[in-house]
Amino acid sequence: MSGILNSSIGRKFAMALSAFFLMIFILQHFAINILSVFSSETFNEASHFMGTFWAVQFILQPVLIFGVIFHFVMGFVLEIRNNNARKVSYAKNNGRANSSWMSRNMIWSGGFILVFLIIHFIDFWIPEINTKYIVGDMSGMHNGEYRYFHELQEKFIPIWRVALYCVGFIFLALHLLHGFGSAFQSVGANNKYTRALQGFGKVYAIGIPAGFIFIALYHHFVH
């Protein structure tokens, strides 16, 4: 067990675990966001619960932040180490012949996701933390009603932000098109279910980001 993170397979395993965690988180995030399309009230209640319930705020949220940071730091570490494993590059290399573009460019799709996440934090997370823990207003209310739905609507009025979010989700889709199946292989799951799982992975990798894009566009056009 000693120093498992010092071995190539150990690092790979840790990378996959953080990725599984992120994929489950994103599913949950999507489930709450999509409520905003159907019912502003349910969305408000779910948001208020997530934003104020202690276990979410003080256990899940720190774990999530750790998970995200671990994932991208480890991603960069692996990329640097892997680049160092080949000092002289090929004069001609035909990567397309044997692997997908997505699989060869995880660092780029991941890097753009990171840029998106920083903007996303500035847009939503920092104002939330400010309202709740610096101003100290835990009520979730504004002018006598829940503020969450209105804040969401307002954020998606400027077309530049909608466009930026769409691009962010396209990169997420590219990342997951390789990442979903890759994570299972990393933890050693390659068996008779793998083909079906890969198929499901494609649906997940395109479906979830497309859903987020739909939500952003919906609030841009309907408010």
Next chain:
Amino acid sequence: MNLTLKIWRQKNANDKGKMVDYQISDVSPDMSFLEMLDVLNTQLIEKGEEPVAFDHDCREGICGSCSLYINGEAHGPDRLITTCQLHMRKFKDGDTIYIEPWRAKAFPVIKDLIVDRGAFDRIQHAGGFISVNTSGNTQDANAIPIEKASADAAFDAATCIGCGACVASCKNSSAMLFVSAKVSQFALLPQGQVEATDRVLNMVNQMDAEGFGNCTNTGACEVECPKGISLENIARMNREYLKASFKG
């Protein structure tokens, strides 16, 4: 066929090396790629120039010594073959062909197109064996019954010829396909169980120490491997490694 060859020339391990252009004519489509290089070398020798150094031995796809990164792919454009099994009919008259050595920090160039694959030997020494004494008292092969599926999978893994195409093709220069084939061929059989824990730990440690990169599951190795070694072996090695790490 008339061809333009762009070949990596490097005098020795310390030389910087560079790509050099050569023209070659009257290449028959029925020649193997190595025969084409033999023709080039004959011409170079006749002109008093240094012939191109490249690795080869069996010339029938079993020893794994021929290497060569041809037009951006290990062993060239064909599938499930080594370079000695590649034919010139895969190319067209007038083509330009890039010929480079395997590139990986763990496979340093010795001369021209020849690299030192000693790292693979050291990985094998670290655990790619069983210590059951079989000399002089060979048992009947069927004394220990083995499930057909396991026997087949072990056999498939054992067909790895240690050529290094997996490392050369991998964007991370990872040796995991090779190591996983060696781990799997024993892990699947009862004879391999005695040293199973130490084997996978020691072989992976040696692999890391040699400076190979980390697998990111692009699958390039599986496509370029002349023996069709499957990614399932890497998944098996990952399981074996995790199991072994928790044990000891």
